Amino acid sequence: METFPVINLEKMNGEERVATMEKIKDACENWGFFELVNHGISHELLDTLERKTKEHYKKCREQRFKDVVANRALEGVQTEINDMDWESTFHVRHLPESNISQIPDLDDEYRKTMKEFSEKLEKLAEELLDLLCENLGLEKGYLKKAFYGSRGPTFGTKVSNYPPCPKPDLIKGLRAHTDAGGIILLFQDDKVSGLQLLKDGQWIDVPPMRHSIVINLGDQLEVITNGKYKSVEHRVIAQTDGNRMSIASFYNPGSDAVIYPAPALLEEEKQAYPKFVFEDYMKLYAGLKFQAKEPRFEAMKAVETATVI
Structure with missing residues (x-):
């Protein structure tokens, strides 16, 4: 099996820069995922964030999960459940304005840690977008500008716990x-695995690595690159033991950003992907998240054609 791509960002500053850029290019074209080490976010900050997230789940959310999800999901169930996930989550918005002060049950240390982490992650996301621009032959800042809209990008974090599950087959x-x-930046549990991506028809584990940040590409980057880079299907497998922590941060276009393939990436004026307002795509996605992406692109294309006519 091919090895999962791991990128050492420290090597961007030395003689291995060209080889590292090539690894990122290959990961974007053939995996849609890669894992970053030496990314510049301190281990101390990541350790504090992990400790606070796990404490918060135990204290504020574990019992609620057992009362609501666990009972409802598996009571007398014999066949696979297709309309529910075995996860406990809450969301924090960072941009265009933060709502972290309004999230209940978070203590001051957790809020402060999350805020510091999100600021560092935002910078890392923008740095990565510029590396993608370089690989794609786009001017520096092109992707950030494409995401900007009138109020800048949207950026938020989904904090999830995947508790032990008695029937992970269901x-x-x-x-x-x-x-x-x-672009999605994930800080995940390094002891309990579960995240998998689909590559060449096979489900492949995304290896848990201490202090790494897993990167994956979303649908908008597939559209802007006109399919050169692809968003890739992924899932989380429930486990019988261990509680898996996942902190996924989404650096997304602003709601009114207009998304379309970069003209520089169109071959002979062929445009395979639609042009649309990001918010319209999100409204469609809300109901179709767990279905194939291609019909979503087709639906947006139909809207675009209707508008042009």
Whole structure:
């Protein structure tokens, strides 16, 4: 089996830069995922975030999960459950404005840690977008500008826990899907695995690595690159033991950003992907998240054609 791509960002500053850029290019074209080490976010900050997230789940969410999801999901169930996920989640918005002060049950240290982490991650996302621009032959800042809209990008974090599941054969931690947005940065549990991506018809584990950040590409980057880079289906497998922590941050276009293939990437004026307002895509995605992405692109194309006519 091919090895999962791991990128050492420290090598961007030395003689291995060209080889590292080539690895990123290959990961974007053939995997839709890669894992970053030496990304510049301190281990101390990541350790504090992990500790606070796990404490918060135990104290504020574990019992609620057992009362609501666990009982409802598996009571007397014999066949596979297709309309539910075995996960406990909450969402934090960072941009265009933060709502972290309004999230209940978070103590001051957790809020402060999450805020510091999100600021560092935002910078990392923008740095990565510029590396993608370089590989694609686009001017520096092109992708950030494409995401900007009138108020800048949207950026938020989904904090998830995947508790031990007595019947992992009947329910997924998170059902298979592609991500709707731009670039996704994931800090995941390094002891309990579960995240898998679909490559060449096979489900492949995304290896848990201490202090790494997993990157994957969303549907919007597939559209902007006119299919050169692809968003890839992934899922979370429920486990019988261990509680898996997942902190996924989504650096997405602003709601009114107009998304379309970069003209520089069109071959002989062939445009395979539609042009649309990001918010319209998200409204469509909300109901079709766990279905194939291609009909979503087709639906947006039909809207575009109707508008032109």
